[in-house]
Amino acid sequence: MTKSIHKNSLSHSALLVAVFILLFPHHSQADAINPLFNLFTPDTVVPASILTVLIIFVEALLLWKWVKPVSFLSSLWRATIINIISSAAGSITAWIFFKEQMIWGMMGLYIPMFFLTMTTETPALKFLYRKEAFDWKRTIKVSFGLNIISYLFVFTSQFGLIFAYLVYAGFADNYSIKNWTDVSLLKEETGYIYTIERLPSTNSLAKHIVKKYDVANSSWETIDPGFQNDGNDLKRWDVQSNILAYIRWIGTQKSKTGVAPYFSLTVLDEGTLSTIIKMKGSFADVRVSPDLSKLAVLETTTQNIYVPKDNESHFRLGEACALNIYDLKSGALINTASRFSLNEGLAWTNDSKNIIFSSLRNETLMQIQEDKSTTHFYGRSHAEPGQFPIDLFIFNLETSNVESLVEGFMPTVIPSSNELTFLRESGFYKREIWKMDIEKRTPSLVIKGSRDQYAISPSGKRYLIQVPHKQILGDNYFLVVVDPNDNARKYIIDPSYRYYDFRWIQ
Numbered sequence: 319m320t321k322s323i324h325k326n327s328l329s330h331s332a333l334l335v336a337v338f339i340l341l342f343p344h345h346s347q348a349d350a351i352n353p354l355f356n357l358f359t360p361d362t363v364v365p366a367s368i369l370t371v372l373i374i375f376v377e378a379l380l381l382w383k384w385v386k387p388v389s390f391l392s393s394l395w396r397a398t399i400i401n402i403i404s405s406a407a408g409s410i411t412a413w414i415f416f417k418e419q420m421i422w423g424m425m426g427l428y429i430p431m432f433f434l435t436m437t438t439e440t441p442a443l444k445f446l447y448r449k450e451a452f453d454w455k456r457t458i459k460v461s462f463g464l465n466i467i468s469y470l471f472v473f474t475s476q477f478g479l480i481f482a483y484l485v486y487a488g489f490a491d492n493y494s495i496k497n498w499t500d501v502s503l504l505k506e507e508t509g510y511i512y513t514i515e516r517l518p519s520t521n522s523l524a525k526h527i528v529k530k531y532d533v534a535n536s537s538w539e540t541i542d543p544g545f546q547n548d549g550n551d552l553k554r555w556d557v558q559s560n561i562l563a564y565i566r567w568i569g570t571q572k573s574k575t576g577v578a579p580y581f582s583l584t585v586l587d588e589g590t591l592s593t594i595i596k597m598k599g600s601f602a603d604v605r606v607s608p609d610l611s612k613l614a615v616l617e618t619t620t621q622n623i624y625v626p627k628d629n630e631s632h633f634r635l636g637e638a639c640a641l642n643i644y645d646l647k648s649g650a651l652i653n654t655a656s657r658f659s660l661n662e663g664l665a666w667t668n669d670s671k672n673i674i675f676s677s678l679r680n681e682t683l684m685q686i687q688e689d690k691s692t693t694h695f696y697g698r699s700h701a702e703p704g705q706f707p708i709d710l711f712i713f714n715l716e717t718s719n720v721e722s723l724v725e726g727f728m729p730t731v732i733p734s735s736n737e738l739t740f741l742r743e744s745g746f747y748k749r750e751i752w753k754m755d756i757e758k759r760t761p762s763l764v765i766k767g768s769r770d771q772y773a774i775s776p777s778g779k780r781y782l783i784q785v786p787h788k789q790i791l792g793d794n795y796f797l798v799v800v801d802p803n804d805n806a807r808k809y810i811i812d813p814s815y816r817y818y819d820f821r822w823i824q
Contacts, residue, residue: 369475374398376471377464384460385450396446400439407438432469436461487788494785494796498808503799507533509776511811512557512821513797528562531811533775533822543586557821558606560588561646563613565601583615585646595649602639602661607670608733612652612715613644614664614673624695625683625706634695635706637661638684641675643715655713657720658684662708662727665738667756672712674738676727679707698743710740712756724754724761728771731756732778733824739764739774751781751802764802773822775799782822784815 374397381393408431436458444457452460511531528541543562555564563585570580581601585594602616616639624632641655641664655675662676678684683706698706710723726740736756744750744766751772754761765772765781773782781802784795797812797820 373468374401400442403442404435404438490788495813498810500807500809503809504533507775509533509824554603556605561606561610562586562588563604563606597649605664607666609670611646613646615642616659616661632695633701653715655720663729665729665731667731672714674710674712674729676708676710679709730774732774733776734778773820775822776824
């Protein structure tokens with residue numbers, strides 16, 4: 319990252335920060351078009367603000383040393399003023415000419431931004447130092463020197479910060495490994511934890527294995543189903559008792575809107591690894607019923623639901639899918655839900671008579687076809703709170719009735735009770751785990767700040783979540799058992815988990 323981008327897109331005055339956050343609190347955290355607003359995402363506001371202050375401080379020191387007898391305080395407020403001017407000019411320019419780009423896509427613009435900074439700061443310097451009799455030659459020389467040194471400072475400080483963070487991250491991850499060791503969390507717990515691991519490969523074929531953790535005996539077992547996936551990860555999978563079902567990519571096929579991915583759905587007997595059924599289609603997700611007689615399968619009808627955001631961009635709300643129920647042994651279609659589903663999780667009720675799925679509350683949005691008239695898209699997190707609510711619905715196989723349950727997505731039913739757990743949006747890219755009795759329908763908050771994927775022990779007393787490593791080199795997670803009633807208690811099942819999908823079954 320360069321000083322020009324920082325000054326014109328990241329470096330803003332405290333006044334501008336306060337004004338935009340107070341006047342536009344949602345957009346200041348969610349609008350990725352505008353680099354001014356993009357600064358204020360929760361992950362970048364602190365380091366960007368610190369760097370802004372440091373840049374102003376460095377330039378104030380330089381002005382203090384170069385221009386005598388001006389005091390340091392006077393140099394400091396003048397450095398602040400020129401940074402406000404150049405930052406505002408850079409942000410307005412980026413908004414007008416490069417509004418379709420994320421801030422990270424603007425990093426190649428450092429040369430034009432440098433000249434823009436010189437163009438705006440040089441007259442400002444001449445005006446601010448008019449009493450010191452600055453002529454244009456001296457002003458240009460000072461302005462050029464300030465910017466060159468600030469560039470070097472930004473580059474070196476960033477590398478220093480990155481190195482410092484990597485050192486901190488290593489210590490933090492090691493601290494987690496040493497301290498998240500409360501194995502008593504698994505006392506009296508049963509069942510098996512399943513994960514999928516992709517093995518390193520020297521060719522284009524990615525080999526996947528199933529890892530099975532025996533909770534009672536604290537031991538891992540590896541199962542090799544023999545499937546490969548032509549360089550791609552498995553799309554979705556599920557396991558129930560001795561039945562393993564998985565979806566893998568096999569190619570593409572023509573669709574109403576162009577070319578769409580094509581998948582195979584395979585159901586295996588885990589013990590013998592023999593194939594029970596195998597089907598091909600536009601499969602998105604699968605769940606095996608608790609009585610091992612049925613498959614709930616999401617089949618994509620629209621890869622992306624696009625809703626206009628403005629004249630130049632769209633919201634991308636997810637996949638629209640048909641929810642089909644198949645006989646597990648024969649593969650025959652049993653039933654189809656009357657409402658389209660999002661690809662946001664499935665859950666059977668314990669009696670295998672109902673399947674719970676998620677859908678946009680506004681059902682007409684689920685029927686919108688793909689619109690490729692623009693190339694600028696934004697996820698649901700960039701919408702106004704409550705603009706596109708998602709609800710959970712329950713599909714009764716005997717009556718074919720579809721009924722709304724509660725706001726949420728990614729459902730799970732606790733085997734030992736009639737309780738439903740699910741995720742809810744709680745802010746910009748923030749999700750929480752909630753719980754509700756299916757009959758009473760009174761939801762309550764369980765865990766704040768969870769990630770997309772979670773699993774629950776058969777007893778319902780323990781939760782399995784993924785916690786990202788602090789170390790940014792690699793895409794690893796801690797697979798952690800937690801007590802929802804005591805956040806201090808944690809036990810790491812796998813210290814270097816690489817994939818987000820896992821199960822905890824009886």
